[in-house]
Amino acid sequence: MRARRWGGAMAVLALLAIWTPVRAQTLVADLSSHLIAITTGFTGTDVVLFGAIDQPGDVAVVIEGPETSQTVRRKDRIAGIWINNETLKFSHVPGFYGVASNKPLDALLPPAVAQRHEIGLDHVRMLPRADADATTVAEFRSALIRNKQREGLYGTEVGEVVFLGQRLFRTSISFPANVPIGLYTVSVYLIRDQDVVGAQTTPLAVSKIGFSADIFDFAQHDGLIYGLMGVLLAVGAGWLAGTVFRKG
Amino acid sequence: MQIYLPIAEMSVNVFWVLGLGAMVGFLSGLFGVGGGFLMTPLLIFIGVPPAVAVGTQANQLVGAGVSGVMYHWRKRNVDVKLGLVMQAGGIVGTVLGVMLFGMLQRLGHIDLVISLSYVIFLGGISGLMLMESVRALFRGRRKGATRGKLHHHTWLHGLPFKMRFPRSRLYISVLLPVGIGFIGGVLVAIMGIGGGFLLVPAMIYILGMPTTLVAGTSLLQIILTTGVAAVLQAATNHTVDILLALMLLVGGVLGAQMGSRASGYLKGEQARALLALTVLGVAVKLAVDLVLTPDDLYSITTTAGPK
Numbered sequence: 348m349r350a351r352r353w354g355g356a357m358a359v360l361a362l363l364a365i366w367t368p369v370r371a372q373t374l375v376a377d378l379s380s381h382l383i384a385i386t387t388g389f390t391g392t393d394v395v396l397f398g399a400i401d402q403p404g405d406v407a408v409v410i411e412g413p414e415t416s417q418t419v420r421r422k423d424r425i426a427g428i429w430i431n432n433e434t435l436k437f438s439h440v441p442g443f444y445g446v447a448s449n450k451p452l453d454a455l456l457p458p459a460v461a462q463r464h465e466i467g468l469d470h471v472r473m474l475p476r477a478d479a480d481a482t483t484v485a486e487f488r489s490a491l492i493r494n495k496q497r498e499g500l501y502g503t504e505v506g507e508v509v510f511l512g513q514r515l516f517r518t519s520i521s522f523p524a525n526v527p528i529g530l531y532t533v534s535v536y537l538i539r540d541q542d543v544v545g546a547q548t549t550p551l552a553v554s555k556i557g558f559s560a561d562i563f564d565f566a567q568h569d570g571l572i573y574g575l576m577g578v579l580l581a582v583g584a585g586w587l588a589g590t591v592f593r594k595g
Numbered sequence: 596m597q598i599y600l601p602i603a604e605m606s607v608n609v610f611w612v613l614g615l616g617a618m619v620g621f622l623s624g625l626f627g628v629g630g631g632f633l634m635t636p637l638l639i640f641i642g643v644p645p646a647v648a649v650g651t652q653a654n655q656l657v658g659a660g661v662s663g664v665m666y667h668w669r670k671r672n673v674d675v676k677l678g679l680v681m682q683a684g685g686i687v688g689t690v691l692g693v694m695l696f697g698m699l700q701r702l703g704h705i706d707l708v709i710s711l712s713y714v715i716f717l718g719g720i721s722g723l724m725l726m727e728s729v730r731a732l733f734r735g736r737r738k739g740a741t742r743g744k745l746h747h748h749t750w751l752h753g754l755p756f757k758m759r760f761p762r763s764r765l766y767i768s769v770l771l772p773v774g775i776g777f778i779g780g781v782l783v784a785i786m787g788i789g790g791g792f793l794l795v796p797a798m799i800y801i802l803g804m805p806t807t808l809v810a811g812t813s814l815l816q817i818i819l820t821t822g823v824a825a826v827l828q829a830a831t832n833h834t835v836d837i838l839l840a841l842m843l844l845v846g847g848v849l850g851a852q853m854g855s856r857a858s859g860y861l862k863g864e865q866a867r868a869l870l871a872l873t874v875l876g877v878a879v880k881l882a883v884d885l886v887l888t889p890d891d892l893y894s895i896t897t898t899a900g901p902k
Contacts, residue, residue: 491893581844584848
């Protein structure tokens, strides 16, 4: 299995070598798996990313989940109790965000470059929908990130990319049990002299598989029948218990 | 042993959830209430999204209610006619409640409304019940002596559309049970509770029903309203997690059976005082949470794209 994956990586490497002959810096990376299957026993998982560069450099990895819209609400004290008051909507917010690098990010890249490539929590793309002023946006933006971190969907710290020798590197990406389903992109950046000199993007699918997927699809597509079945099941269970305990 | 809940989209410990179901089921059997007022806040507390907690809870209450009613049925403690009349109001209330729930969810005030409803309804009713039952306990009166005085003649008895309920020995306006059922229906949809804590005292104090019939009859009405609510929530909001409901059920029905049996050892006033204390505890906790400064003033909701 592993041999086949490495073989695949070598094939990609060979392809890249053919297709980008003018490019001096080459970067190849792949994941240990391109599919995270959410089954009934799913409690979260790790995916290993590995790769190689042809000349010494630094590497940063960014994992972005499917885009969502998020509504951020702030509570204010009104008549003694805390009530949701001010609201700001953000669109194009990644449902999951993680970043890893082999050195601290601020040592690798100036903010402008990090911003351009959306590397680091300070540079996650999210577009505020209302015409809010900059201070409000900053406030709600950091609240959004804080909430996502609490849910375990945004990394609280920069992960570690480990170099094995000068060329080979690897990192491990953790996904919690509540990971949103959809298509993810894993972007690997080759960094040299405070600038991004090469990049590669690999897709990663997170999808419900098997029994839990069947239930989810059933509930989404035939809500009424699903609801009726649920009630029947409940009646059955209640009746069964009532009958079993009759003798006592 | 962890299991992934497909609708709640989270992983939970099976034994934890079973235990939760059993504990709440025991109380529900003991007091003749659905126990939703405890279960919904507990589910939200362990991380189940509020909307899923409410929808799933409606489904699991059906099962808990069925086994409870079967127990009371054998003891001939169910007034079917009264239960069905209450149900007429219950269905209308549930439909309106599910619509209201969706509206409040879009406005971002559903959590506040759930909390406030709990504080107002649970706090108010449990306070009244507690006062009443403490008074009864201290007087040490026998049951026979109080029953006659439960039936005062007020304006409630002047309402039109009177109907006889032979099982409960009542001759009252249909509007009363229908109205009580209606409020119960709204609560099922919004708070994810059967409304037993409200129905039980309302049936005792407003309808003047014999206390022995109250638990069975309120459970009958709860089965039907929660059944309608569960189907509607599943069809419109997709918020019923069958796996979670099943686990809560297995724990819940076992607990409810034991609770129903244990209820035989409690006097009416004692049971009511205990129920009132439990409910009051939940209400006070929620009231404190509303007033205390939250850890984070900001909250987020996914409004589009995968959750």
